[in-house]
Amino acid sequence: MTTLVEFMIITGADNRPPMLEKSLYDSWKSHMELYIENRENRKMILNFVQNVSLVWPTVVEEDGTTRTKRYEELSVAEKLQADCDLKATNIVLQGLPPDVYAIVNHHKVSKAIWDRVKLLMQGTKLSLQEKECKLYDEFDKFSFVKGETLYQYYWRFAQLINNMNVINMSMRLVQVNTKFLDSLPPEWSKFVTDVKLARDLHTTNYDQLYSYLEQHEVHANETRLMRERYQDPLAFVANYNQSPS
Incomplete structure (x- = not known):
């Protein structure tokens, strides 16, 4: 599967996402959502953060085997989805302090990172x-x-x-x-x-x-x-x- 590093989309950063302060998770979450609302393709990006885990498209080879599509093989709509999820991932990761980043950065889609941060900060x-x-x-x-x-x-x-x-x-x-x-x-x-x-x-x-x-x-x-x-x-x-x- 395509790696995060390979297709990382660097958001046009005229400013940075809000940085998480562990004792103020709920405030950070609200601030982060407002930050995303101000981005291009905001609805799709926010949807990938909150609701939908991106599933990378696959293709069936002539011999019957299934493999993950390369980025250049994606359709226009699939590329937009992939780009938006990577933008979402980048935004969320930039808003995390180093110790939290180290725990969640192995996740490849934005919703998994978002949910993991919520679990770490909010608890039971x-x-x-x-x-x-x-x-x-x-x-x-x-x-x-x-x-x-x-x-x-x-x-x-x-x-x-x-x-x-x-x-x-x-x-x-x-x-x-x-x-x-x-x-x-x-x-x-x-x-x-x-x-x-x-x-x-x-x-x-x-x-x-x-x-x-x-x-x-x-x-x-x-x-x-x-x-x-x-x-x-x-x-x-x-x-x-x-x-x-």
Whole structure:
């Protein structure tokens, strides 16, 4: 049979496929599918990755023996299928770190590689349940990290919610929004109260809440600095008494 090396199709790489991070398999899978959607012959390539294992055509010789067709013997339609599967194989392999690549690169068709990576990364249903428990725990314990900006806080929260969405974990919108607001530090309390009064947390989303709060970050920082400076009432009085009249 024709080897992968012999007929490897190098995809026109104006960019590279997403690289697999082992703890974020579901996110990588979703990203990889979107990457393939942007390729030429995307439907056929994605079909070979997800659903159909390419079977290389054969031909019967005059003596009755059957052999695998050489690439140049394929029909136009067969060549397109072979090219698309090889493109799919190349895309998936380029997205794997060296240790995972070494385990799966002996497979000759893209679906076999895709399924093998899924088995290695996702494991059993139990491991998926454990992942859900881990993410629920992270959501429960999510809090503001001292010194980070509102954007950094929003970015971490967005990553967590995305990881939950990727594996179809169900969370009520009001629960997500409330967690986003209530995990902010005290200097945000006035603005959190204002946005809770102004927005319906059952219909809005945390992106919109972030956009509103971002407008008030300067004031929140000023409040934080004042609290840090005068957290000791005696220090506040001493500072006041030393101020020039």
